[in-house]
Amino acid sequence: MIRVEEMEPIIIKNMSLKQIADSGQCFRWRELAEGLYLIIAMDRCLFAAQAGEEFRFSCSREEFDRIWRDYFDLDRDYGAVRARISPDDPYLRCAAEYGWGIRILRQDLWEVMVSFLISQNNNIGRIKNSIGGLCRRYGKPISADGHNLDLPDGFRLPELFAFPTPEALSGASETDFLALGLGYRAKYLKHLAESLSCGGLSALRRRLERADDGTAREILMSYYGIGRKVADCICLFGLHRDNMFPADTHINKILAKHYKDGFLYEQYQDALGIFQQYLFYYDLKGVGKE
DNA sequence: AGCCAGGAAGTCC
DNA sequence: GGACTTCATGGC
Numbered sequence: 001m002i003r004v005e006e007m008e009p010i011i012i013k014n015m016s017l018k019q020i021a022d023s024g025q026c027f028r029w030r031e032l033a034e035g036l037y038l039i040i041a042m043d044r045c046l047f048a049a050q051a052g053e054e055f056r057f058s059c060s061r062e063e064f065d066r067i068w069r070d071y072f073d074l075d076r077d078y079g080a081v082r083a084r085i086s087p088d089d090p091y092l093r094c095a096a097e098y099g100w101g102i103r104i105l106r107q108d109l110w111e112v113m114v115s116f117l118i119s120q121n122n123n124i125g126r127i128k129n130s131i132g133g134l135c136r137r138y139g140k141p142i143s144a145d146g147h148n149l150d151l152p153d154g155f156r157l158p159e160l161f162a163f164p165t166p167e168a169l170s171g172a173s174e175t176d177f178l179a180l181g182l183g184y185r186a187k188y189l190k191h192l193a194e195s196l197s198c199g200g201l202s203a204l205r206r207r208l209e210r211a212d213d214g215t216a217r218e219i220l221m222s223y224y225g226i227g228r229k230v231a232d233c234i235c236l237f238g239l240h241r242d243n244m245f246p247a248d249t250h251i252n253k254i255l256a257k258h259y260k261d262g263f264l265y266e267q268y269q270d271a272l273g274i275f276q277q278y279l280f281y282y283d284l285k286g287v288g289k290e
Numbered sequence: 291a292g293c294c295a296g297g298a299a300g301t302c303c
Numbered sequence: 304g305g306a307c308t309t310c311a312t313g314g315c
Contacts, residue, residue, distance in 0.1 A: 024296060025296090116296075119295090119296050119297085120295095120296075120297040120298065121294090121295060121296090121297045121298080121310085121311090122295055122296075122297085122311095122312085122313095123294080123295040123296085123312095123313080123314075124295080124296075125295095125313085125314085126295080126312075126313065126314090127295095127296085129313095178311080181311085181312070181313085182311080182312095183310075183311030183312055183313095184298090184299095184309090184310040184311050184312090185297095185298095185310095185311080186311085188298085224298095224299085225297095225298065225299085226298085227297060227298045227299085228297090228298090229296075229297060229298085230296085230297070230298080233296070246296075247296095248295095248296035248297080249294085249295070249296070249297085250295095250296070251296085280296070284296085
């Protein structure tokens with residue numbers, strides 16, 4: 001068993017590493033062992049171990065408070081959010097109870113854009129493979145030095161790579177992306193990487209930050225290959241706009257089946273994205289059917 | 291073999 | 304504005 005013991009263990013409620021890893025919002029977490037995850041984000045790596053509400057992290061306390069507390073969205077009380085679900089909404093209550101440990105991570109905007117561009121009409125396993133390939137080919141190596149890990153004999157850590165920059169990806173061709181299994185999305189990524197290279201990403205970020213939700217969606221949809229659903233995913237997962245409610249095949253199926261009389265969009269304002277994740281995960285795991 | 295996967299663009303009307 | 308088709312590709 002691998003031991004992670006740099007920090008004193010801390011207690012976190014309403015968080016399940018396994019549920020987050022399986023929730024389809026991030027595609028690069030890796031389960032190294034039961035309850036132990038390797039997380040790469042923001043050009044850093046982190047080893048995280050969970051036993052009940054007790055968590056151990058491989059970074060210093062200072063780094064955790066400065067970087068990862070925000071990444072895990074720990075300043076939001078998800079228990080209070082769940083308590084807002086209407087008593088007359090039994091399906092969402094069940095979904096939220098099932099996915100009690102899901103949180104909306106504060107991920108890097110560019111990584112989210114690329115990830116959900118690739119996600120369209122695709123399955124999560126293949127999305128993970130494609131993104132993993134992109135990082136191996138075009139991402140900068142990351143070191144796990146400084147992380148205090150007690151590794152069992154013979155255990156070898158995988159090579160770690162940062163998510164590739166727009167500039168790194170714009171150097172690749174559509175054929176290169178096809179070889180990584182991107183399919184027809186290869187040309188979308190080629191366009192996106194080129195238009196956001198050389199300062200384009202920073203400019204976009206600034207525009208999005210001062211745009212309202214509708215405008216942010218429109219800006220994102222103006223890019224080749226980004227439609228309504230992907231734009232909403234980028235707003236939710238890349239900009240942490242918790243009132244966005246991306247409707248994919250799972251959500252549409254749920255709405256048609258269990259919400260023929262409507263969904264409480266107004267009442268659930270500014271928590272819609274979290275509730276969407278509960279519903280998505282519930283259906284993804286096959287619990288919510290029938 | 292056909293259908294599905296965290297859909298979007300193109301092409302009709 | 305819709306409805307319908309096409310787009311890659313692996314898994315079941």
